[in-house]
Amino acid sequence: MTDLDIFRKQTRDWLEANCPESMRTDMHSDQDACWGGRKFVFQSEDQKLWLERMAEKGWTAPTWDKKYGGGGLSRKEEQILKQEMKRINARPPLMSFGIWMLGPALLKFGSEEQKLKYLPPITRGQIRWCQGYSEPGAGSDLASLQTKAENRGDHYLVNGQKVWTSQADRADWIFCLVRTDSSGTKHQGISFLLFDMESDGVETKPIRLISGKSPFCETFLSDVMVPKDQLVGEEGMGWTIAKYLLTHEREMIGDNEMTGPFFERVVRHMGLVDGRLPDPVLRGKVAEHEIDDWAFRMTVARKLGETKAGASLGADSSMLKYYGTELNKRRFELLMDAAGYDGLEWESDRSNEGALARSWLRTKGNSIEGGTSEVQLNIISKHILQLPGA
Amino acid sequence: MALALNEDEQMLRETAESYFADKAPVKMLRRLRDMRDDTGFDAGLWRDMGGMGFAGVLVPEVYGGVAMGYQAAGLIAEQMGRNLTAAPFFSTSVLAATALNAGGSDEQKVKHLSKIAAADTVVAFALDEGAKHDPDRIETRAEVSGNGFKLKGVKSMVVDGHVADSLIVTAATNNGLTLFMVDAKVKGVDIERTIMMDSHNAARITLDDVEVDSDDVIGTVDQGMDVLLPVLNAGRAILSAELLGAGSEAFRITVDYIRERRQFGRIIGEFQALQHRASHLYSEMEVARSAVLAALTALDAGDGDVELYCAMTKAKLGQVARLTGLEGIQMHGGVGMTDEYDIGLYLKRIRVLQELFGDGNYHADKVARTKGY
Known part of the structure; x- marks a missing residue:
């Protein structure tokens, strides 16, 4: 047996012994997901136990160094862990912008003190982070952001407005892009600050989406005092850090896996007639989608295999983000086609309060958030194809 | 499943990349096309592909091949695709070698696999019959006749059919499908070259009571x-x-x-x-x-x-x-x-x-x- 075989065996045994039965079932709504943080209320004792056990192993952030609360695994071991979790249909123990986005940026650009202070509470699900990037006047053109941080000796004084702050009303801390200097080009003078959402002068207001839900907020910042040691990297390095972090966000959004085979959901809606979906045109589209989805998952696996642990995929993350989000939108279009009238129900037990309809609407944002599909195509044109003027 | 090439495969990729770009670039295909070459491929190139080990990429070492597997065969095919290379690699080195590996008798393997590895033969695979690929509907029949069979039917889009020394023919038998190794020169085999839009080789083949021996069955009768x-x-x-x-x-x-x-x-x-x-x-x-x-x-x-x-x-x-x-x-x-x-x-x-x-x-x-x- 190779070392990886042994690791697989040990992982399988450990998961078998430690993953509670109720955590081996499909998640049916956002409420089933564990996001952690000071304000989080666990849905069940099992959910809490599962998080604690996984965090104890460092497996909420498998590839991070153990001293930062991670598991110290290689990319290959991480893949095995994922496969073994999938094998028993284990739920993710923790959903976390801290792990997916802030963590990789801190690991690369943070000071040792910052890593030791901020990373372990993330892996244990104690502190929940949100992202303060977009502003009303800075969407796709993110670098034109105007939220100002004035240097006041031992602290910065932050004033401005952020928008699309995900779950800001439930988050404990924010990582935030601010302008510390307006004299140079728009990309210069941006800095990357961390601060507590309970600081004086922070106010959040949920935004109601077309899905009827409010996963995002507007965040107003008036005279928020941020100690200097909460600056990541140096003043003016914010854009570099932001871009790095965005590539991780894109990988995360691109790698959007659903539980259970897609076609089974379609069959559940439409049923089979003589062993086939009754709509032959939709049947073909479903098959084509499954083919693309499989090939895309192979691509994520291939690209991650080609990248060493902790390294970034660079501009290829734009390809994954573009392809993965467009695929996800197509998947929900097909599910809505399959569901017909049932998919239109908005308020009923039968429809789980319009779960499918609301998810379908939510996916429309996939190709907008984290850089629109058009922005991703611009990045591919410029950095990979090296087309002139891109 | 690890999705990466091993070291041998990486080396092969580099070799194949420069080999086909040098020896079989697009202009070779243009020349074959414009000269209306009778064979449609360059015999020297094909022999050389034997020497390089490409032709025997799926052939076991005992028969003179390198047995590197399908990933390796794919790397060769990829470079041929890049250069639009015309050579009987797909028909002979991939389809015929796979069929013989899967069901060939020792005698058939000795006879054909070593020649395939040396690029000393062309074996075409006669499968489809209509305008579309449909391996579930084979109408070519093999009727029992004496000690062997008689084949009757029409095969279309037989890649490299008109330059083949041997054909592997799929035919319906009483309780299933059977594959036969057929000498392309025997009585009853009529081969019409079909010049396709891509200037690569294909043929329409009519089998009119072609007699084959029971030793020519690849694999088991009805279990094709x-x-x-x-x-x-x-x-x-x-x-x-x-x-x-x-x-x-x-x-x-x-x-x-x-x-x-x-x-x-x-x-x-x-x-x-x-x-x-x-x-x-x-x-x-x-x-x-x-x-x-x-x-x-x-x-x-x-x-x-x-x-x-x-x-x-x-x-x-x-x-x-x-x-x-x-x-x-x-x-x-x-x-x-x-x-x-x-x-x-x-x-x-x-x-x-x-x-x-x-x-x-x-x-x-x-x-x-x-x-x-």
């Missing part, structure tokens, strides 16, 4: 599916690899072109209308590449889902490579319609490759049937 299935899987994966090569090259020359061509006082590659389409194509090609890698890996590993993976891959590559050809012509504009530019040759080759062994529609349907919807 045991041999045919691995051939279909291998064929679909290797054609996908060739499509990957042809599609990548069509894409590369197109991007090169839009980086150079000037209109309205600027390079046309500056226009976002082209940039976004090129970037979309890049994404599709990357996804297609992963599918090919995964299918070939599954073939070598004997994965239980290999049939499904090969079908999905053939569907994906057919669609994506076609898009590179279509967008390639459009982005080249007027010159893309001329014979002088290579992009048209790629469009035509891709059209043929996508049709062989099932197009995207066929395989999407197959995926749905396999999964039970």
Whole structure:
């Protein structure tokens, strides 16, 4: 047996012994997901136990160094862990912008003190982070952001407005892009600050989406005092850090896996007639989608295999983000086609309060958030194809 | 499943890349076409592919091959696709070698595999009969006759059929399907070369009471599916690899072109209308590449889902490579319609490759049937 075989065996045994039965079932709504943080209320004792056990192993952030609360695994071991979790249909123990986005940026650009202070509470699900990037006047053109941080000796004084702050009303801390200097080009003078959402002068207001839900907020910042040691990297390095972090966000959004085979959901809606979906045109589209989805998952696996642990995929993350989000939108279009009238129900037990309809609407944002599909195509044109003027 | 090439495969990729670019570039195909060459391929190149070990990539070492497996065969096919190389690699080194490995008797293996490894023979695989790929509906019959069989039927799109020394013929027998090794020169075999749009070789073959011996059966009578299935899987994966090569090259020359061509006082590659389409194509090609890698890996590993993976891959590559050809012509504009530019040759080759062994529609349907919807 190779070392990886042994690791697989040990992982399988450990998961078998430690993953509670109720955590081996499909998640049916956002409420089933564990996001952690000071304000989080666990849905069940099992959910809490599962998080604690996984965090104890460092497996909420498998590839991070153990001293930062991670598991110290290689990319290959991480893949095995994922496969073994999938094998028993284990739920993710923790959903976390801290792990997916802030963590990789801190690991690369943070000071040792910052890593030791901020990373372990993330892996244990104690502190929940949100992202303060977009502003009303800075969407796709993110670098034109105007939220100002004035240097006041031992602290910065932050004033401005952020928008699309995900779950800001439930988050404990924010990582935030601010302008510390307006004299140079728009990309210069941006800095990357961390601060507590309970600081004086922070106010959040949920935004109601077309899905009827409010996963995002507007965040107003008036005279928020941020100690200097909460600056990541140096003043003016914010854009570099932001871009790095965005590539991780894109990988995360691109790698959007659903539980259970897609076609089974379609069959559940439409049923089979003589062993086939009754709509032959939709049947073909479903098959084509499954083919693309499989090939895309192979691509994520291939690209991650080609990248060493902790390294970034660079501009290829734009390809994954573009392809993965467009695929996800197509998947929900097909599910809505399959569901017909049932998919239109908005308020009923039968429809789980319009779960499918609301998810379908939510996916429309996939190709907008984290850089629109058009922005991703611009990045591919410029950095990979090296087309002139891109 | 680890999706990466091993060291030997990486070396082979580099060797094959420079070999086909040097020895069998697109202009070789143009020359064969313009001279109306009777064979349609370069005999010297084919022999040399034997010497390089390419022809015997799937042949066991005891028969003089290198037995490197399907990933390796795919790397060779990819480079042939890139250069539009015409050589009987697919028919002989992939389909025939796979059939013989799967069901050949010792005698058949000794007789044919060593010649295949040496590129000293051409063996064509006679499968399809109608206008579309359909291995479930074989009408060619093999009737028991004396100690052997008599074959009757018509085979179409037999790749390399008109230059073949031997044919492997699929035929219906009383309780199933059977594969036969047939000498191409025997009585009753009528071979008509069909010149296809891609200037590669194919033939329509009529079998009129062709007598074969029971020793000529590959595998077991009525159990031909045991041999045919691995051939279909291998064929679909290797054609996908060739499509990957042809599609990548069509894409590369197109991007090169839009980086150079000037209109309205600027390079046309500056226009976002082209940039976004090129970037979309890049994404599709990357996804297609992963599918090919995964299918070939599954073939070598004997994965239980290999049939499904090969079908999905053939569907994906057919669609994506076609898009590179279509967008390639459009982005080249007027010159893309001329014979002088290579992009048209790629469009035509891709059209043929996508049709062989099932197009995207066929395989999407197959995926749905396999999964039970």
